Amino acid sequence: MNVAKVLPAALAISLFAAAPAGADRLDELSLDRWAKLREVERYQLNIAEKYYREKNYKVAAAEYEKFLTLYETSEGAAYSQLKWSLCQVQLKKHNTAIKEGFQSVVDYWPDAPEAVAATYFIGQAYKDIGEIRKAKKAYQLVLEDYPKHLAAVYATVDLIDLTTISRDEKARVQLWKRLTFETTRSKEAKNICVQASQQLATWSFEFGSFEDGINALESTYAEEQMPEQIRAYAGSAAGRLLKDDKTQKRGLQVIDTGVTWIRTHLPEIGTTDQEKQLARSQYYAMVDLQAVSGREQKVREIYDDILKKFGASDETLLRLGNWYKTTDRWDAARQQFQKFEDRLEGQNQVAQSYRQQQNYQAAVAAYQKNVAADTENPTQWTAQIAGTWVDAKKYPEAIAVYTELLKSDPENTEKWMWQIATCHRYAGKYREAIGFYRQCNNFPTNYQEMASCHRALKEYNEAVILYNQIVGGAPKSAPWAMLQIGYTYEKAGKKESAIRTFQQVCRNYPKDRYASQAHTHLQNQYKITVTLGGAADK
Amino acid sequence: MTEIAHNQTVSDGRQEVRAQLRRPGVRLCLSLSVGFLVVWQVCQFLFGWVDWPVMRTWAARLGTSGAFIIGLLWVIWVLEKGAHFFQRRWVAGLPDRPVWRPKPKNEAIPGSHPLDPRAWYYGRKNQRLNQSVAMLSTYTATFFLLFLLLTRIGGCSEAYEMPAGGGQQMTIAQTVRVQKIIRKKFIVSSFSPISFKVPPIDEVKLQLMEITEHAYKVGYGEGKGAGFAGGTNSGMVRFIRLEYAGGDWDQDFGIGADVNMLIEYGVRTQQKVAKRTESRTIAQLKNFPIEKSPPMVYLTGQKSISLSDNEVRILREYLLDKHGMIFGDNGGSAGFHNQFVGMMRRVLPNVRPSRVPLDDQIHRVPFQIPFLPYVAPHGGKDALGWRVDGRLVCYYHPGDIGDAWTDDHSGVAPEIYEACYQLGTNVIFYAHAEYSKWLESRQKRK
Numbered sequence: 001m002n003v004a005k006v007l008p009a010a011l012a013i014s015l016f017a018a019a020p021a022g023a024d025r026l027d028e029l030s031l032d033r034w035a036k037l038r039e040v041e042r043y044q045l046n047i048a049e050k051y052y053r054e055k056n057y058k059v060a061a062a063e064y065e066k067f068l069t070l071y072e073t074s075e076g077a078a079y080s081q082l083k084w085s086l087c088q089v090q091l092k093k094h095n096t097a098i099k100e101g102f103q104s105v106v107d108y109w110p111d112a113p114e115a116v117a118a119t120y121f122i123g124q125a126y127k128d129i130g131e132i133r134k135a136k137k138a139y140q141l142v143l144e145d146y147p148k149h150l151a152a153v154y155a156t157v158d159l160i161d162l163t164t165i166s167r168d169e170k171a172r173v174q175l176w177k178r179l180t181f182e183t184t185r186s187k188e189a190k191n192i193c194v195q196a197s198q199q200l201a202t203w204s205f206e207f208g209s210f211e212d213g214i215n216a217l218e219s220t221y222a223e224e225q226m227p228e229q230i231r232a233y234a235g236s237a238a239g240r241l242l243k244d245d246k247t248q249k250r251g252l253q254v255i256d257t258g259v260t261w262i263r264t265h266l267p268e269i270g271t272t273d274q275e276k277q278l279a280r281s282q283y284y285a286m287v288d289l290q291a292v293s294g295r296e297q298k299v300r301e302i303y304d305d306i307l308k309k310f311g312a313s314d315e316t317l318l319r320l321g322n323w324y325k326t327t328d329r330w331d332a333a334r335q336q337f338q339k340f341e342d343r344l345e346g347q348n349q350v351a352q353s354y355r356q357q358q359n360y361q362a363a364v365a366a367y368q369k370n371v372a373a374d375t376e377n378p379t380q381w382t383a384q385i386a387g388t389w390v391d392a393k394k395y396p397e398a399i400a401v402y403t404e405l406l407k408s409d410p411e412n413t414e415k416w417m418w419q420i421a422t423c424h425r426y427a428g429k430y431r432e433a434i435g436f437y438r439q440c441n442n443f444p445t446n447y448q449e450m451a452s453c454h455r456a457l458k459e460y461n462e463a464v465i466l467y468n469q470i471v472g473g474a475p476k477s478a479p480w481a482m483l484q485i486g487y488t489y490e491k492a493g494k495k496e497s498a499i500r501t502f503q504q505v506c507r508n509y510p511k512d513r514y515a516s517q518a519h520t521h522l523q524n525q526y527k528i529t530v531t532l533g534g535a536a537d538k
Numbered sequence: 539m540t541e542i543a544h545n546q547t548v549s550d551g552r553q554e555v556r557a558q559l560r561r562p563g564v565r566l567c568l569s570l571s572v573g574f575l576v577v578w579q580v581c582q583f584l585f586g587w588v589d590w591p592v593m594r595t596w597a598a599r600l601g602t603s604g605a606f607i608i609g610l611l612w613v614i615w616v617l618e619k620g621a622h623f624f625q626r627r628w629v630a631g632l633p634d635r636p637v638w639r640p641k642p643k644n645e646a647i648p649g650s651h652p653l654d655p656r657a658w659y660y661g662r663k664n665q666r667l668n669q670s671v672a673m674l675s676t677y678t679a680t681f682f683l684l685f686l687l688l689t690r691i692g693g694c695s696e697a698y699e700m701p702a703g704g705g706q707q708m709t710i711a712q713t714v715r716v717q718k719i720i721r722k723k724f725i726v727s728s729f730s731p732i733s734f735k736v737p738p739i740d741e742v743k744l745q746l747m748e749i750t751e752h753a754y755k756v757g758y759g760e761g762k763g764a765g766f767a768g769g770t771n772s773g774m775v776r777f778i779r780l781e782y783a784g785g786d787w788d789q790d791f792g793i794g795a796d797v798n799m800l801i802e803y804g805v806r807t808q809q810k811v812a813k814r815t816e817s818r819t820i821a822q823l824k825n826f827p828i829e830k831s832p833p834m835v836y837l838t839g840q841k842s843i844s845l846s847d848n849e850v851r852i853l854r855e856y857l858l859d860k861h862g863m864i865f866g867d868n869g870g871s872a873g874f875h876n877q878f879v880g881m882m883r884r885v886l887p888n889v890r891p892s893r894v895p896l897d898d899q900i901h902r903v904p905f906q907i908p909f910l911p912y913v914a915p916h917g918g919k920d921a922l923g924w925r926v927d928g929r930l931v932c933y934y935h936p937g938d939i940g941d942a943w944t945d946d947h948s949g950v951a952p953e954i955y956e957a958c959y960q961l962g963t964n965v966i967f968y969a970h971a972e973y974s975k976w977l978e979s980r981q982k983r984k
Contacts, residue, residue: 092920094895130892130925165890503949511915513872519914519938519948520840520870529941534950536909536957 026117061087078109120151176200205237227285360392395427444474460492479514506533620653697830699773703765705757768977784844834969840870866934875917911957912937
C-alpha cells in the first residue's frame with residue numbers, strides 16, 4: 001500500500017468534506033479503513049468526494065451509487081451509502097435519505113462505524129423536516145446504544161434544542177448535566193461540553209442553586225479563571241433577575257453570593273507582575289459583578305480597595321471612568337481619564353466621552369491636544385477630529401480636515417478621498433461628491449454612489465449609464481443595479497422603460513431577492529400582473 | 539312655572555318635532571338615507587350572486603364608509619336642532635329639561651340631556667365644542683362596535699362537506715408517448731445555379747410528450763367515484779380564503795385568479811368542486827362545527843397580518859381541534875414572510891417551522907413535483923411547514939403561487955405555472971385526505 005498517496009487523499013477528505021453543521025467527523029472515513037480500499041475503489045470514491053466538495057450533490061449521489069453498484073462488498077460501501085444519503089438531504093429529499101439511505105446503512109452494515117452516524121443522521125433529518133417525535137426516538141436510540149460515541153454528544157445537543165421548542169426545562173437541565181459531568185471531553189466534544197456547562201451555570205444561577213452553577217463552571221475552568229466566569233454568567237443571570245420587581249431580591253442575592261465567593265477565593269497579592277495581575281483581575285471581576293447590582297456605594301468601596309492595594313493603574317482608572325459614565329457622572333469619569341499615565345490614551349478617552357455626550361467642540365479640542373502631543377502619529381488624531389465633525393454634521397469642517405489629511409498622509413489617499421466624497425454627499429454637494437467618488441477605485445461601490453448622486457441632481461441618463469456599467473462589470477450587483485435603473489426611469493417619468501426594466505429584473509434574475517421587489521413594485525405601482533418572473537428551486 | 543305653562547311647553551315640543559319631520563327637505567334626506575342602505579345591501583347581494591368578489595368587496599367598503607358618513611350627518615343635524623331647541627327654551631325662560639322628561643324637584647339644577655349644551659357634564663367653558671367632541675366620539679365608538687359585532691361575531695352555523703367517494707393516496711403515473719416528427723425533405727437540383735445547403739434528408743426528431751394518465755381515482759377511502767370517505771353526496775371541495783385585518787387578504791381573489799385553481803383541481807382529480815371560491819373571516823371559522831369544518835383555508839397578502847388574541851385562539855382551535863390546515867402564500871414581500879411566521883408563532887408557540895422536503899407526501903401526491911415552483915422569491919426559496927403529530931397543519935409557499943394561477947400566469951413559463959397548479963392540487967388534496975383519515979378514525983372510535 002502506498003501510504004504516501006493514501007494519506008493526502010484521506011486528509012483531503014477529512015479536511016474538505018462538507019459535513020452538516022454540528023456533525024463534523026461523523027461523515028468521514030477513517031484513515032485505516034481508507035487504506036483497506038483497492039486502488040479502483042479509491043479512484044471511484046475520490047470522484048464522488050470531489051463532486052460532494054463542489055456541492056454538486058446530484059452528480060455526487062450518482063457517483064456514490066456507482067460505487068455501491070460496483071463494489072458492494074468493499075470496506076467503503078457503508079460510507080458510500082451514508083454519503084449518498086447526505087447528498088439526498090442536500091437535495092431536499094429527506095424522506096428518501098432516511099428510508100433508502102440511512103436506514104440501509106443501519107440494516108446492511110450494522111457493525112460499521114457509519115451505522116452509528118446513520119442513526120444520528122436519521123434523527124437530524126427528522127428534526128429538519130419537523131417530525132419531532134420520530135427525531136427524539138432516533139436520538140434516544142443513539143444515546144442508549146452508543147452512549148460513549150461522538151454521535152451521542154451531537155444527539156444530546158439536538159435534544160436540548162428540541163426541549164427549547166417543547167419548553168421542557170427539566171429535560172433540558174438533565175441533558176446539560178449529561179454533557180457537563182458525564183461526557184468525556186474529547187477534542188471534538190470539548191467545545192460542546194464547555195458550552196453546556198456555561199448554559200447549565202447560567203440556568204443554575206438564575207433558577208437553581210448557586211452551588212450547582214459553581215460546580216458546572218468548575219467542570220470547565222481552573223480556579224484562577226473562576227472569578228471572571230462567575231462575573232460573566234452570574235452577572236448575566238442577575239441582570240435578568242433585576243429587571244423584574246418580583247425577582248429583584250433574588251438577583252441581589254446572586255450578586256452578593258458571587259461577590260462573597262470571589263472575595264473568599266482571592267489569592268495572595270504576590271510580588272511578581274504576573275501574580276499582581278492575576279489578583280487584580282479577580283478584583284475587577286468582583287467590582288464588575290457588583291456594578292450589575294447598581295449599588296454605587298458598594299462598587300465605590302471595591303474600587304477604593306483596588307486603588308489602595310494596586311495603585312492607580314491606567315486599566316483601573318479606565319474601568320472606574322467607564323463605570324462613572326454608566327452612572328452618568330461624566331465629569332468624574334474625565335477626572336479619572338486625566339490621571340492616566342499614558343497621556344495620549346487618557347486624552348483620547350476624554351475626547352470620546354465628549355463625543356458620547358455630543359459635545360463635539362470639546363471633543364475636537366481634546367483631540368487637538370493629542371495632535372500637538374503625539375509627534376509620531378498625529379494622523380490618527382486628525383482623523384478622529386474629522387470623524388467628530390462628521391458626527392456633528394459639520395461637513396465643511398470635516399472636509400477641510402480630510403483635505404489636510406490628503407496632503408499629510410498620502411499613503412491612505414483613497415480612504416480620505418472616499419471620506420471627502422461622502423461628506424460632500426451628506427452636505428448635498430453632489431457634483432463635488434461625484435468628482436471625488438470618480439477618483440476612488442472601489443468599483444462598483446463608487447459607481448453606486450455616483451449614480452445615486454446623479455439621481456439626486458436629476459441627471460437620470462448619467463445615472464442609468466453608471467448602473468449599466470455595474471450590470472456589465474459586477475455580476476453580483478447586477479440585479480440590484482438593474483432594479484435601480486428601473487427606479488431611475490420611473491423618476492425620470494419614463495414609465496414604459498421603467499416597466500420594461502422591472503420585467504427584465506424578474507426575467508433575468510428570477511431567483512434573486514431583487515426580482516421579488518421588482519415583481520411587487522410592478523403589481524403595486526403599475527397594476528401589471530405579467531411580471532415575467534418565475535423559477536424553480538431544484 | 540305653573541302646570542298650565544308646562545303642559546303648553548310639552549305640546550310645543552311635540553309640535554316642533556312633527557313640524558321638522560314634515561319639512562320636505564328632511565323627508566327627502568331621510569328617504570335617501572334609507573334608500574342608500576337598501577341599495578348597498580342589494581348591491582352586496584347581487585355582486586355575491588353573480589360572483590363578482592372584487593366588486594362585492596368594494597361595495598362593502600364603500601357602503602360602510604357611506605353609512606358612517608350619513609350617520610354622522612344625521613348626528614350633526616340632531617345635535618344642531620336639539621341645541622337650538624334648548625337654547626330657545628333658555629332664552630324664553632322655560633325650564634332646561636326636555637319636555638318629555640318629568641319635572642325635577644329643583645328646577646334650578648342644570649339639565650343632563652346630551653342634546654342640551656348646558657348639561658352639567660359639558661363643563662362651563664366651550665360647552666358647544668365639548669358637546670360636539672363628545673357626540674362625535676360616542677358616535678364613532680358606537681359605529682365601530684356595531685361594525686365589529688356584525689362582522690366579527692359570525693353568523694349562524696355552517697358546514698363544510700367533502701365530496702363522497704374514495705380513491706388512493708398515490709402519485710399519478712406518468713406515461714411517456716413517443717411521437718415521431720419527420721422533417722420535410724428537400725429535393726435540390728445539382729445543376730441549379732443557386733447555392734443551397736442541403737440538410738440531412740432523413741433526420742427524424744424524436745419528441746417526447748409526458749401525458750398524465752388517470753389510472754386510478756384520486757381520493758381517499760372506499761367509495762364510488764373520486765372523493766373522500768366521510769364525504770357526502772352534496773359535498774364538494776371548496777376553496778376558502780381567510781379575511782384578516784391589516785393587509786390585502788383579497789389578492790388574486792375570484793374569477794381569473796384562485797377560481798382557476800379550483801377548476802384545475804376538479805379537472806385533475808375528477809372530484810366535485812364548488813363553482814366559485816369563497817372568503818370567511820377568522821371569527822367565522824368558529825361557526826363550522828367539528829367534523830364539518832373546512833379541511834383547508836388559504837391565506838395570502840403582501841402587507842401585515844393583525845390578529846386579536848381571540849382570533850389566534852380560533853385559529854389554534856381550527857388547526858388542532860378541528861383538524862384544519864392553513865395554506866399560506868406570500869403574495870409579494872419579505873415583510874409578509876415575517877408577518878406570517880410571526881402569526882404562526884402566536885397560533886402554535888410550541889411548533890417550529892421546518893423546510894418541507896421535495897419528497898414529502900405533499901409534494902408527491904397526486905403529482906410528483908421535482909422542484910418548488912415560484913413566481914418571485916418573496917420569502918426565500920423553501921416551502922415551510924408546521925407539523926403537529928406528523929401532520930402538516932400549515933403549508934407556507936414563499937413565492938406567490940397565487941399569481942401563477944391567474945389568467946395571465948404573471949407571464950411565467952408554462953412549466954412553472956403548470957407545476958404551481960400541481961402543487962396547489964397537492965396541498966388541497968393533502969388537507970382533504972388527512973381530514974378524511976381523521977374522520978374515519980373518529981368514526982371507528984365511536
